[in-house]
Amino acid sequence: MSISSLFREFGPNVAIAAAVPTAAVLVFAIYMTRFDLQWGAFLTGILLAGILSLVxxxxxxxxxxxxxxxxxxxxQFELEREKNEREALEEQYLSAKARLQFIDEAxxxxxxxxxxxxxxxxxxxxFAAFVRLPPDRIDGRLLRDVxxxxxxxxxxxAVDEVLxxxxxxxERTRRMPEGAIYHLLIQCLPRxxxxxxVTGFYVVLTDITDRRHVGSGGAHGPADALQQERGEEHGAGADTLRAQEMLGDSIAERITGRKDAAQHIVSAIxxxxxxxxxxxxxxxxxxxSGQPGHYEILVxxxxEEQNLLPPGAFFPLAEKHGLMPHLDRWxxxxxxxxxxxxxxxxxxxxxxxxxxxVAAATISDPDFPEFVLRQLQRYDVPGSTLCFxxxxxxxxxxxxxAAEFARSVKTGGCRIALSDYGVDRASLNVLKHVPADFIKIDGGIVLNIVRDPVQFAKVASIGRMAKAIGVRTIGELVEDGETIARLQExxxxxxxxxxxxxxxxxxxxAE
Structure with missing residues (x-):
């Protein structure tokens, strides 16, 4: 310990200890010289100075x-604040860790x-299961090698652009070692x-090879004949739908970190x-040819553009809580x-x-066609602009x-398109009841027409049938020039x- 620190620590006590006997000596000296005014005044001044110094x-x-x-x-306040911040960060870390584990595993x-x-x-x-590599051959390795x-x-x-x-x-097609062919939606999202x-990017691979949609809701009228044709498929589809809805609900709520995810979608609308x-x-x-193209609208x-969410991740939850008619109106x-x-x-x-x-719930919403007609009048746009x-x-x-929905919107000049056409043997019967202007051939079929003559024959047959009844055809999931050429054939x-x-x-x- 230095001399200066010793002085700062013990200086006040030494001063007090020295002041007490000094004051006693001065008082005694004043008493002894009480008849000598000069000495008395001098000593008194010293005493007062000492007292003032002590004060x-x-x-x-x-x-x-x-x-x-x-x-x-x-x-103490800063320590408490830092403690609270640390606890909050630990809570966020545990929450992020749980969500990351969910993404990783489920x-x-x-x-x-x-x-x-x-x-x-x-x-x-x-991802590891898809590339068929152990973790030590993925983490730290170049994406090219993985x-x-x-x-x-x-x-x-795509990697160059995201960086x-x-x-x-x-969208890309990949053939696996055992011969299976996967069609992938590849999303690269910068971080x-x-x-x-940009410090890096996320790669999200989604298998869309056999994308199928399962409907919900009761059927009545002409649908009974179609359900008989399909046998047990409808019941199995309902079970699949319930499983998909539960999974979608869990995914959406776990990723957004919100228990009120449905209200979150309402607020977003x-x-x-x-x-x-x-x-x-x-x-x-x-x-x-020479005519302007059309556009499919995607919401x-x-x-989704800011977080680690694939496009449309909110749809299962919106359908679960009956919010799709509100979103379709938007x-x-x-x-x-x-x-x-x-x-x-x-x-x-x-x-x-x-x-x-339009979602299944929107098709059965009796007020939706009237809403469409009001909006067409409000914005002074011809009904032919919209193809549902x-x-x-x-x-x-x-x-x-569906038949009533098509009839109602067509009174305003709107058009109707049926997507995923060709995946069900009862597809043709639907056109007897729903007057479609376009049919969109399922991408799972179009994807294989270059290498599979059976699938090509199926597409050609759909094309001939559609022309015979005056319906336009659209090939979905077209990825390359070879597929375009086969569609033209x-x-x-x-x-x-x-x-x-x-x-x-x-x-x-562009305009």
């Missing part, structure tokens, strides 16, 4: 004690995080540092927290709001059609409601897919 030291000591007490209170799509050096830093179990050089070369341009801070979606630079994308539907044949939750209103000034300025735009998907797209499974599950009118156009924001569509 000054006492006040200084009290001031220091007060300062140290205040600093101690502040330190999510149905494949996920990996790749840093800006293109090395994998995290992956889900589904996916294989051939597969990586097909998406390398330049652009979200990227692409940003606090200063805005009311506050315009959704955004619209579109994908071009391009004409293929002579009678439509995205803005939160889509119709905003599509017409976008189309109104566009059609006034562009004559070609007046012939374009916006394909709007219904999934074939939804139509077959509630054929009476099969006399299909339109094509849609990543080989035609990637989804893009609706507001960005």
């Amino acid at each position: 000054d030291r006492t006040l200084r000591a009290e001031h220091l004690v007060t300062n140290y007490s205040a600093k101690l209170v502040i330190a 999510m149905p799509f494949m996920l990996a995080y790749v840093d800006d050096q293109r090395r994998c830093r995290h992956h889900s179990r589904a 996916l294989g050089h051939h597969f990586y070369s097909e998406i390398e341009h 330049e801070a652009r979200t990227f979606y692409v 940003f540092a606090s200063e805005g630079s 009311e506050n315009d927290e959704f955004t619209l994308f579109c994908q071009l539907i391009r004409p293929l044949l002579g009678r439509d 995205r939750l803005i939160e 889509v119709v209103e905003h599509v017409l709001k976008w189309a109104s000034p566009r059609k006034a300025r562009n004559t070609d735009a007046a012939r374009e059609k916006c394909f709007v998907n 797209e219904m999934r074939l499974s939804d139509v077959m599950a509630q054929l009476g409601d 099969a006399d299909i009118d339109f094509a849609q897919g990543y080989g035609i156009s990637r989804p893009r924001p609706l507001e960005g569509v």
Whole structure:
């Protein structure tokens, strides 16, 4: 311990100890010289000076004690604040860890995080199972080595774009070692540092090879004959639907971290927290060539673009809680709001059609057609602008409601499209009851027409049948020029897919 610190610690006590005997000596000296006024005054002055000095030291000591007490209170407050912040961070960490574990173990799509050096830093179990590598051959390895050089070369341009801070979606086909063929939706989502630079990106692989939709709701009227044709398929489909709804509910709530996820979607609708994308539907044949293409409207939750959510992750929960009619109304209103000034300025735009998907609950909503007619009048847009797209499974599950829905919206000039066409042997019977203007051939069939003559023959047969009854055909999930050429051979009118156009924001569509 230094001399200065010793002095600071014991100085006040030494001063007090010295002051007491000094004061006693001065008092005694004053008494002894009481008849000598000069000495008495001198000694009295010394005594007063000593007393004032002692008082000054006492006040200084009290001031220091007060300062140290205040600093101690502040330190205690800071310590309590840091303790609370640490507990909050630990709680957030545990919550994030639980959600990450859920994504890792239970999510149905494949996920990996790749840093800006293109090395994998995290992956889900589904991703490891897909690439068929143990964790020690994934983490820390280059994405090229994990996916294989051939597969990586097909998406390398997507990796380049995402590292330049652009979200990227692409569809690719991959043949597995045992011969199985998978069609994948590949999403690359950038991850940003606090200063805005890209520190890496997420790769999400979703298997869409055999994408099927299962409808819900009761059936009546002409649907009974169709259900008899399908046998037990409808009952099994209902069980599958319930399982899918439970899984979708769990996924949506666990990812968003909200128990009131349904209210969150309602709030998003009311506050315009959704955004619209579109994908071009391009004409293929002579009678439509030179005509403007059409657009399928895709709805995205803005939160999906900012978080680790695949497009449409909120749909299962919205369907579970009966919110799809509200969302479909939002889509119709905003599509017409976008189309109104566009059609006034562009004559070609007046012939374009916006394909709007409607959910099973919307098809059975008796007030929805009236809402559509009011919005058409409000925005002064012809009904032919809207083409309502219904999934074939939804139509077959509630054929009476679907037929009434089509009849009602067609009174306003709207068009009807049936998607997933060709996957069910009762597809043809649906057209007897629902007057469709377009049928969209299921992507699972179109995907294989280049290498499978049976599937090509099926598509060609659908094309001939559609032309005989005056219905236009659209091939879905078109990825490359070979598929486009085969669709043209099969006399299909339109094509849609990543080989035609990637989804893009609706507001960005040129005049």
